[in-house]
Amino acid sequence: xxxxxxxxxxxxxxxxxxxxxxxxxxxEVVSILGPSGSGKSTxxxxxxxxxxxxxxxxxxxxxxxxxxxxxxxxxxCSGTVFxxxxxxxxxxxxxxxxxxxxxxxxxxxxxxxQAARELLASVGLGERADLYPSQLSGGQRQRVGIxxxxxxxxRYLLLDEVTSALDPEMTAxxxxxxxxxxxxxxxxxxxxxxxDFAREISDxxxxxxxxxxxxxxxxxxxxxFDGGLAQPRIAQFLSKMNKS
Amino acid sequence: xxxxxxxxxxxxxxxxxxxxxxxxxxxxTTLIGGVIGLGWALLRYYRVPLLAPAxxxxxxxxxxxxxxxxxxxxxxxxxxxxxxxxxPVQAALITxxxxxxxxxxxxxxxxxxxxxxxxxxxxxxxGLSRWQTLRRIVAPQAxxxxxxxxxxxxxxxxxxxxxxxxxxxxxxTKVGAIxxxxxxxxFIVWTVIGLLYYLMARLIAGxxxxxxxxxxxxxxxxxx
Numbered sequence: 001x002x003x004x005x006x007x008x009x010x011x012x013x014x015x016x017x018x019x020x021x022x023x024x025x026x027x028e029v030v031s032i033l034g035p036s037g038s039g040k041s042t043x044x045x046x047x048x049x050x051x052x053x054x055x056x057x058x059x060x061x062x063x064x065x066x067x068x069x070x071x072x073x074x075x076x077c078s079g080t081v082f083x084x085x086x087x088x089x090x091x092x093x094x095x096x097x098x099x100x101x102x103x104x105x106x107x108x109x110x111x112x113x114q115a116a117r118e119l120l121a122s123v124g125l126g127e128r129a130d131l132y133p134s135q136l137s138g139g140q141r142q143r144v145g146i147x148x149x150x151x152x153x154x155r156y157l158l159l160d161e162v163t164s165a166l167d168p169e170m171t172a173x174x175x176x177x178x179x180x181x182x183x184x185x186x187x188x189x190x191x192x193x194x195x196d197f198a199r200e201i202s203d204x205x206x207x208x209x210x211x212x213x214x215x216x217x218x219x220x221x222x223x224x225f226d227g228g229l230a231q232p233r234i235a236q237f238l239s240k241m242n243k244s
Numbered sequence: 245x246x247x248x249x250x251x252x253x254x255x256x257x258x259x260x261x262x263x264x265x266x267x268x269x270x271x272x273t274t275l276i277g278g279v280i281g282l283g284w285a286l287l288r289y290y291r292v293p294l295l296a297p298a299x300x301x302x303x304x305x306x307x308x309x310x311x312x313x314x315x316x317x318x319x320x321x322x323x324x325x326x327x328x329x330x331x332p333v334q335a336a337l338i339t340x341x342x343x344x345x346x347x348x349x350x351x352x353x354x355x356x357x358x359x360x361x362x363x364x365x366x367x368x369x370x371g372l373s374r375w376q377t378l379r380r381i382v383a384p385q386a387x388x389x390x391x392x393x394x395x396x397x398x399x400x401x402x403x404x405x406x407x408x409x410x411x412x413x414x415x416x417t418k419v420g421a422i423x424x425x426x427x428x429x430x431f432i433v434w435t436v437i438g439l440l441y442y443l444m445a446r447l448i449a450g451x452x453x454x455x456x457x458x459x460x461x462x463x464x465x466x467x468x
Binding site for chain 2 (some may be wrong): 048049050072075076081082084086087089090099103104113148152
């Protein structure tokens with residue numbers, strides 16, 4: 001269970017997160033929608049400890065992220081996929097994936113490499129294991145990024161606008177893999193602008209605006225006229241996104 | 245009949261001896277200075293209180309004052325302060341090592357800072373410790389960034405070794421001064437000395453280029 005309680009974050013006089021309460025249970029797929037600057041990515045960065053909260057608390061499977069020991073354990077439970085991939089440029093795809101399993105989980109190299117090759121094959125990159133990130137397309141890089149997160153066998157997958165830097169064709173490649181993961185029962189917290197896709201795969205949809213949580217509804221209800229759409233801010237956001 | 249101003253085979257021996265002293269001092273001070281400079285950079289990476297700012301201040305002082313002044317301070321000043329004797333070679337070792345350390349520190353710090361913050365964040369999110377992050381993520385990328393400046397520094401530090409001749413170390417430059425005094429053929433003597441420094445610099449540059457090529461061959465990436 002990812003347990004977020006009254007999470008607040010300020011940068012200077014800017015309030016980025018304003019008392020967010022949210023729970024994600026194992027097996028759930030939760031999408032976070034909202035306009036740019038609404039605090040979606042900051043929320044992810046608070047869950048994996050890259051930003052410190054100014055108020056409230058976050059725990060992952062009982063490990064509080066504001067405590068150094070707890071953060072270490074919390075980070076073992078979750079895997080992050082980044083908007084700009086953040087692959088290590090000096091390592092091959094395979095090395096990118098096996099680094100943390102070998103160094104952190106102390107898995108023997110041969111086993112880690114075998115697992116990484118299987119992951120790469122499952123996302124259609126079986127032949128690209130020994131290429132460097134600069135030799136891969138954006139969509140391929142992000143698929144390696146997903147494999148890298150999965151190689152840690154995380155209980156929660158945190159996805160931070162993972163298709164925002166990709167063109168539509170590459171976006172489709174990556175979404176296909178995420179869809180497969182969602183259907184196989186992987187727990188995902190999915191920050192995205194891909195509304196149709198979010199609707200398709202999510203159990204719940206969370207809407208953030210100006211650092212506040214305006215809705216936390218089952219996916220079908222979020223898009224219903226007597227549900228999320230009853231809120232003017234959400235209706236406005238969805239109609240704008242549909243036009244573009 | 246041979247005059248004392250003529251060149252002899254012994255002069256060649258003297259020249260090689262001076263060359264050996266210069267090369268040995270350069271190699272030793274590069275090694276010592278490299279270890280110290282990287283150590284200072286580590287203090288900064290781990291943000292060690294007191295020691296990290298102290299290293300930064302020391303490097304700042306060393307890189308912004310003339311090596312010759314540092315050499316005089318060590319050779320004439322240190323013995324007074326510590327009430328011991330210091331041989332010219334010891335003084336040269338201390339001064340050049342310290343000076344090299346200061347510049348290695350500067351190169352290492354800027355190379356480390358040129359590694360993207362997101363690289364470090366990613367490694368930390370995946371649970372790598374600070375040391376693992378340094379060893380596996382920061383150091384390899386910083387090395388690629390820092391290699392060019394390092395090659396330039398080494399060639400410069402080779403030339404700087406010639407300063408130690410003024411406190412009586414019989415290095416290549418001092419041998420040049422001795423031969424010049426005896427033969428009274430400054431144009432020939434200093435041309436030969438200059439060419440020898442030039443050849444050494446080319447050797448260092450060539451070695452650096454080869455190492456860099458090998459670094460790149462393993463990595464298809466071209467920086468960032």
